[in-house]
Amino acid sequence: MTAPDTRRIMCAVLVALLPGVLLQCYWFGLGTLTNLGLAVGFGIAAEFLLLRCRARPVLPAIADGTVVVTCSLIAIALPPGTAWPILLIASVTALGLGKHAYGGTGYNLFNPAMVGYAVVLVSFPAALGWPPATGLEIDAATGPTLLESFKYRSAQTVAEVWQAEAGFGRFGGFGVEWVNLGYLVGGLLLLVWRIIDWRVPVAMLIGMAVIAMLGYDGGSSASLGSPVMHWFSGATMLTAFFIATDPVTCPSSGRGRLLFGALIGTVIMMIRSWGGYPDGVAFAVLLGNAVAPLIDRYIGIVDTRRRLPPDSVG
Amino acid sequence: MAQPMTSTATRLELEPAPFDFHGGMRLDTGEPAPPGSIKTIHMPDRLYIELQPGDRPCVRIGTHVLTHQRLTDGDVPSHAPTSGRITDIALRPSIAPTPGRVPNLTLEVDGLDEAMVLDAIADPAGHAPADLIDRIRDAGITGMGGAGFPTHRKLEEARRSGVDTLIVNAAECEPGVRADTSLLVADADSVVQGASAVAAIVGARRCLVGIEPHNADAIAALRAALAARGSDEVRWHCYGLPERYPAGSERSLIRSLTGIQLRPGERPSAQGLICFNVATLHALARALYFGEPLTRRVLSVSGEGALDPGDHWAFIGQPIREFRADPRFQTVHGGPLAGWPVGDEAAVAKTTFCLHFRQRATLSEDPCIRCQRCADVCPEPLYPERLLRHSRTLNVDGLQRDGLDHCVECGACDTVCPSRIPLLATFREAKSSLAAATQSAARAVEARARSRLHETRESARQRATAASRQARLRRRRATHDGP
Numbered sequence: 001m002t003a004p005d006t007r008r009i010m011c012a013v014l015v016a017l018l019p020g021v022l023l024q025c026y027w028f029g030l031g032t033l034t035n036l037g038l039a040v041g042f043g044i045a046a047e048f049l050l051l052r053c054r055a056r057p058v059l060p061a062i063a064d065g066t067v068v069v070t071c072s073l074i075a076i077a078l079p080p081g082t083a084w085p086i087l088l089i090a091s092v093t094a095l096g097l098g099k100h101a102y103g104g105t106g107y108n109l110f111n112p113a114m115v116g117y118a119v120v121l122v123s124f125p126a127a128l129g130w131p132p133a134t135g136l137e138i139d140a141a142t143g144p145t146l147l148e149s150f151k152y153r154s155a156q157t158v159a160e161v162w163q164a165e166a167g168f169g170r171f172g173g174f175g176v177e178w179v180n181l182g183y184l185v186g187g188l189l190l191l192v193w194r195i196i197d198w199r200v201p202v203a204m205l206i207g208m209a210v211i212a213m214l215g216y217d218g219g220s221s222a223s224l225g226s227p228v229m230h231w232f233s234g235a236t237m238l239t240a241f242f243i244a245t246d247p248v249t250c251p252s253s254g255r256g257r258l259l260f261g262a263l264i265g266t267v268i269m270m271i272r273s274w275g276g277y278p279d280g281v282a283f284a285v286l287l288g289n290a291v292a293p294l295i296d297r298y299i300g301i302v303d304t305r306r307r308l309p310p311d312s313v314g
Numbered sequence: 315m316a317q318p319m320t321s322t323a324t325r326l327e328l329e330p331a332p333f334d335f336h337g338g339m340r341l342d343t344g345e346p347a348p349p350g351s352i353k354t355i356h357m358p359d360r361l362y363i364e365l366q367p368g369d370r371p372c373v374r375i376g377t378h379v380l381t382h383q384r385l386t387d388g389d390v391p392s393h394a395p396t397s398g399r400i401t402d403i404a405l406r407p408s409i410a411p412t413p414g415r416v417p418n419l420t421l422e423v424d425g426l427d428e429a430m431v432l433d434a435i436a437d438p439a440g441h442a443p444a445d446l447i448d449r450i451r452d453a454g455i456t457g458m459g460g461a462g463f464p465t466h467r468k469l470e471e472a473r474r475s476g477v478d479t480l481i482v483n484a485a486e487c488e489p490g491v492r493a494d495t496s497l498l499v500a501d502a503d504s505v506v507q508g509a510s511a512v513a514a515i516v517g518a519r520r521c522l523v524g525i526e527p528h529n530a531d532a533i534a535a536l537r538a539a540l541a542a543r544g545s546d547e548v549r550w551h552c553y554g555l556p557e558r559y560p561a562g563s564e565r566s567l568i569r570s571l572t573g574i575q576l577r578p579g580e581r582p583s584a585q586g587l588i589c590f591n592v593a594t595l596h597a598l599a600r601a602l603y604f605g606e607p608l609t610r611r612v613l614s615v616s617g618e619g620a621l622d623p624g625d626h627w628a629f630i631g632q633p634i635r636e637f638r639a640d641p642r643f644q645t646v647h648g649g650p651l652a653g654w655p656v657g658d659e660a661a662v663a664k665t666t667f668c669l670h671f672r673q674r675a676t677l678s679e680d681p682c683i684r685c686q687r688c689a690d691v692c693p694e695p696l697y698p699e700r701l702l703r704h705s706r707t708l709n710v711d712g713l714q715r716d717g718l719d720h721c722v723e724c725g726a727c728d729t730v731c732p733s734r735i736p737l738l739a740t741f742r743e744a745k746s747s748l749a750a751a752t753q754s755a756a757r758a759v760e761a762r763a764r765s766r767l768h769e770t771r772e773s774a775r776q777r778a779t780a781a782s783r784q785a786r787l788r789r790r791r792a793t794h795d796g797p
Binding site for chain 1: 689734
C-alpha cells in the first residue's frame with residue numbers, strides 16, 4: 001500500500017470537480033472557464049510572490065496543487081464572467097490573508113477559498129449576484145435565483161413562488177439543480193477514492209434537512225422550503241463535498257467532524273432563512289472553521305479516551 | 315480453510331483470532347517468499363560486543379576467550395560467539411534509535427572456535443523455577459523481538475504477579491521479515507520446548523499462539539512439534555491473526571487473542587499474561603537444554619541494497635556492513651516500517667531481527683494537511699497528526715493529553731502519510747527528550763532533597779553542639795555556685 005501524495009490528492013479533487021464545472025458551463029456559459037483561468041493564474045502569481053517574500057522554497061509549494069484547488073473553488077463559487085479585479089482580490093486575499101498569514105499550507109485556521117470569497121462577497125455584493133449579469137443567452141437563467149425568490153417572496157406560499165418564476169426546475173433553481181447534481185457526483189467519486197471523510201458532507205446535509213423539516217409545513221408562506229430543494233440549491237453540494245471537507249480546517253476526530261458538518265448545515269439554513277444573504281455557505285464554513293479547534297479540544301479529548309476501551313477480558 | 319487437527323497429546327486448531335485490533339493496514343508485499351533454509355554467514359575477523367549500561371567486562375584487553383565464555387557481568391551477561399582474543403574496549407556507534415556512542419568489546423576471531431564445556435539439563439521438571447531463571451539469566455537471554463527486555467526479569471515479574479496464559483508471538487513483526495517463520499520451519503521443536511519450560515516456570519495453564527494464516531509451512535512445523543511433544547497440563551490454542559500490519563506487535567497481538575487492551579505502559583503480567591516471540595523461546599530452549607548462551611540469532615536481510623537477501627544465522631557483534639552490497643544504501647535496523655537508520659559501524663545486537671538496506675529518501679516532506687490517514691491506521695488508536703504538532707513544539711501537556719506514551723512505534727503512520735512526514739522518528743525524538751527532561755527534573759528534586767537533608771542535619775548538629783555547651787556551662791556554674 002503506497003500512500004498517495006498531496007499532489008495526487010489535489011489532482012483527484014480537480015478531476016472530481018469536472019462534472020459540476022462542465023454542467024455549470026452548459027447552463028451558465030463559459031464564464032466559469034475564464035473565471036478559472038484568471039483565478040488560477042492570479043493565485044499562482046500571488047503564491048509565488050508570497051513564498052518569495054517569506055523566503056520559502058517556491059517550486060514544491062506550487063507543485064503540490066493546493067493553490068490550484070483553492071483558486072478553482074473561488075472561481076467556481078463566484079458568478080461566471082466575474083470582473084478580473086474581483087478575481088484578483090479574491091485570489092490574493094485567499095492566499096495572503098487566508099493561508100500565508102497563518103504560516104502557509106496546513107497551518108491555516110480558515111478555509112482560504114472561503115476567506116477570499118467572503119471578502120469579495122461583502123465588498124462587492126451588487127456585482128456578485130447569481131445568476132451572472134453576463135450570463136449567456138439562456139433566458140431562464142437570468143431571472144432571480146430560487147433562493148433569492150424564496151427570501152424576498154413576501155407572503156407567497158411555496159407553490160406560488162414556484163409558479164411565479166417559470167424557470168425553476170424540478171427540485172431547485174433552474175440549472176442550479178443540475179450543477180449541484182454534478183458536484184454530488186464528484187463528491188461521491190471523492191468518497192469512493194477515499195480522498196474525503198464521509199462524515200462532514202453527511203452531517204452537513206442532514207443538518208440542513210433537519211432545519212428545513214422543522215420549518216417545512218407543507219408549503220405555506222412561512223415555510224422554509226423542502227430539504228431536497230435546499231440540497232439542490234445554491235452552493236450546497238459544492239460546500240458539502242469540496243469546501244467543508246478541507247481536512248486542514250476541520251476537526252480531526254470522527255465525532256468532531258460530525259458535529260462540525262451539522263453545525264455548518266444548520267448555519268447555512270439559518271442564513272438562507274433568516275439572514276441577510278440568499279445563500280451563506282462561505283459564512284457558515286468560516287464559522288465552522290472558527291470553532292473547529294474548540295471541537296478538537298473538547299470532543300477530541302473525549303474521543304481519545306473513548307478510543308481506548310476499558311479492560312475487557314475475553 | 316484450516317482443518318481442526320487432533321493429536322494424542324493436544325488439539326491444535328487454526329481458527330481466526332477471536333478479537334481484532336484497531337486500525338492497521340493491509341500491506342501489499344507481493345507473493346510471500348518461500349522460507350528458504352537459514353543461511354550461515356561466514357565468521358568475520360572481528361566482532362563488536364556492545365556493553366549495556368551497568369555491564370562490567372569480566373575480561374581484560376589481551377584475554378584469550380573460548381566460544382560461549384562469559385564476557386561481562388551485569389543484569390544480562392554477554393558471551394563470546396567464538397574463540398579469540400579481546401583486543402580493545404572502545405566507544406562505537408550504538409544501534410539504538412537515539413544516536414550515541416557506547417562502549418564495545420572488540421573480539422579478534424582466531425578461527426579455531428575452541429568451545430567450553432556447557433552445562434545442560436535434561437528435564438526442567440526436576441529443577442526449581444528459581445534455578446531455571448538463574449540459568450536463563452546466565453545465558454544472557456533477552457527479548458529478541460525488538461524491545462530487548464531481560465527475559466529473567468520478565469519471568470520473575472510473572473511469577474510475582476501470577477500468570478495463567480502464555481502468548482507465543484509467531485507472527486512476523488513486519489512485512490518482508492521472515493526470520494521467525496524460517497526459525498519455526500527449521501526448529502519448531504525447540505520453540506515448543508521453550509514454551510513448555512516458560513509455562514512450567516510461571517505456572518501458565520494455557521498457551522495461545524498467534525500466527526499469520528498464510529504461513530502454511532510454519533503452521534505445519536508447529537503442529538508437528540506440538541504433536542510430538544509429551545503431554546502436560548498446558549492447553550494449546552493456535553489462532554490465525556488478522557492479516558494487517560501490525561498484527562505482530564505485542565499489544566495488538568494481545569488484543570487480537572484475548573480482547574484485552576493494555577493501558578499505556580502496562581505490562582502484560584498485570585493482566586495475567588506473559589508474551590514471548592518464537593526467537594526468544596528458541597534461545598531459551600537452547601540455553602536450558604544445551605547450555606548454550608545467546609550468541610547468535612536469525613535475522614532477515616532485505617531491501618535493494620542487501621548483499622544476500624534472506625534469513626541468516628548471524629553472530630551477536632557481527633558488523634552490519636557485511637550484509638550490505640553497496641555503501642550508497644541506507645541501513646535500517648529493524649523492519650522497513652518501524653526500523654531506524656543506523657550508521658555503518660554498528661554491529662548486530664540481540665534485538666536485531668532484520669536489517670533492511672534501502673535507497674536514501676530523495677523527496678523532502680510537505681506540510682501536514684491533517685488528512686487523518688495516520689489516525690485511520692494507528693493501532694493504538696491515537697491521532698498522530700496532533701502528536702506531531704505537540705512534538706514539534708515539545709508541548710508536554712499536549713503530548714500527555716493525546717497519548718504519546720501509547721505509541722507503540724509501529725510506523726504505520728509514516729507509510730500512509732501523503733506528505734512524507736517522518737512521524738515515527740519525530741515521536742521517538744520527542745519521547746527521548748521527554749525522558750531526558752523527566753530525568754533531569756528527578757535529579758533536581760533529588761538534589762534539592764539531599765541539600766535539605768544536609769541542612770537539617772547540619773542545623774541539628776549545630777543545635778546539639780550549642781545545647782551541650784549550654785549544659786556544660788550550667789554544670790560548671792552549678793559546681794561553682796554550690797555550697
